Structure formats: structure tokens, C-alpha cells
Amino acid sequence: MRGTTAERARRAGALVLLGAVAGCAAAGAGKACTEIGVPTGVSLDVAPEDASGVHAAEMEVCWDGECREPGVSLEDSRESADQGCDDGACSAKAVPTGGKHAFASLDGLPEAPVEVHVRLLGEDGEELFDDTAAVTPETVQANGPGCGEGGPQAGVRIEDGALRER
Template sequence: MHRLAAPALLLALLLTAACSDEVICTAIGTPVGVSVNVKAPLAARAESAEMEVCWDGSCERTRADLYPSTRPGTQTCSGDSCGVSAVPTADKHGFGDVQGLPKRQVQVRLTLRDAGSEPILERTVAVTPKGRFPNGPRCGEGGPNAVLTVEADGTLRESAD
């Protein structure tokens, strides 16, 4: 009979967890603004991004330093622990805060600047910022924000994430 007690207890715990309506929401927030991803080889020259974001007849300006981007490396495991290192890419990324950013179409004028603050690219694109759910939809919406990508050829587009 003792052999059945452990599996029965485990099953009861699993059913209790599965039936629970409790949602755990962390204090993770979602920044309000515009994220910029710059692809190589253009990223090698770009040090910062300036943006003018316009809606309803007014504009907000923001600036973002650009930092090296990474991708997941090879997974390594030792016993019960596994890890993945970050591997640098030749791309860069940054984020500019834009308070009051609406969840409807806005115009973004992006200027990439080099280390000497000289413009190396200027483009304008229409984007639609979206609210984000960093803890899932049951924990409330954060944001809104938009994600831009500057392709290697200088094309500026709105990205899904």
C-alpha cells in the first residue's frame, strides 16, 4: 500500500496545480517607445539613433545609443545544469523612450549617426505601436512600443518584435 501513496500524492499535487486560477504576475514592465535594430554592415558605422516620432500634429524627440547585439550560442550541460552563452553578432540595437506613445499609427523619422555625430542614414516610416504583455495576457498590458529594423541596404521597416 505504501508504494501507491507516493504516486497518489504526486497526482493530487499535479491536479491541484492544474486547477488553480492563481496567476503570478511579476513587476516586469514594458518600456514605452521605439526599439531600433541595425543590421551589419551598416551597424559598424552607426553609434546612435535619433528619432522624431509624430502623431496628432505634434512630435516627440528621443535618442538611443546603439549597443552590440548578441545571439544564443551553443548549449553546454554539466550534470543537472545547462547554459547558453551570448555570442556577439555584427548588428546593433537601442531603445528610445517616447512618453505618451499611442497604439495607433505614428510617423518615425530615424537618423543614424556615426561616432562623430555625423548623419549616415535618414529615413521615415509609418509604424503602429502595440501594447505588450511581458507576463502574459492575464497580467495586464504594458507598453506600447514599436520595433524598427534598418536592413543592410539601409531600408527601414517596422518589425513584428
């Protein structure tokens, strides 16, 4: 190879990249799987009309005669708002919806019906909501079929004053 050390390094890097791409194509699967993990647990969404004054949440999840109380840290829910396009470059920004959301990690969550009990609390600890719903966690495949399974997850939503499976 002729050229400076930097030029030779660039060419060698390009050859390695080309070989890697060709090797992936030759593997035949044609599907790229990332190493993304899938946490096991229960998600909670609180609709904007039910989130007013909510400062904290408590959750209890029960199965096989035992109950667990995972930590729940509520955060403001956001959605994308289109900011328009300028010279072919488009943008969006996250804006608050008025709702709240959380994810409670739970090791050992089964792929079988569980009961989820949720309490919402105001800033001074007063109870604003208390309800229970039966849900069935399902295994999540972050990259879709053929890329391995993650952990089971379930979701509940508080909307119109009631707790429901999401």
C-alpha cells in the same frame, strides 16, 4: 514544537510556504502574474550589414501633429552561443552579432499610426543613414492575457539600407 530555535524557525517557515502555495492553488486562477513593468516606446534594431561604422542614432517620433525626440543610446546586439554540455550541465554565452539595438522611451505613445524618423551617425558625426517609416504601436502584455496591460510599443529595423516596421 520541540527542537532548537533554528529547527522551529525552519518548520514554521516551511508551514508558511506550504500555506502560501495552497492558498494560491485554492484561488482557482492558476496563473502567476509578476510585477514586471512594460515601458512605452520604440525599439530600434540595426542589422549587422547596416551597422558598420555606426556610432550614434537619432530618432524623431511624430503623431497628432507633434514630434518628439527621445534619447537613443545604441548598444551592441548579442545572441546566445551554445557552449555545450558537461555532466548534464549545459551553458551558453552572449556573443556580438555585429548589429546594434536601442529602446527609446516615449510617454504618451498612442496605439495608432506614428511616423518614426531615424538617422544613424558615424564617429565624427557624419550622416550614414536617414529614413522614415510609419508604424503602429501595440499594447504589450508582459505576462500574457489576464495579467494586465503594459504600455504600447513599436519597433523598427534597419536592414538592407531601409527602415521598416519590425
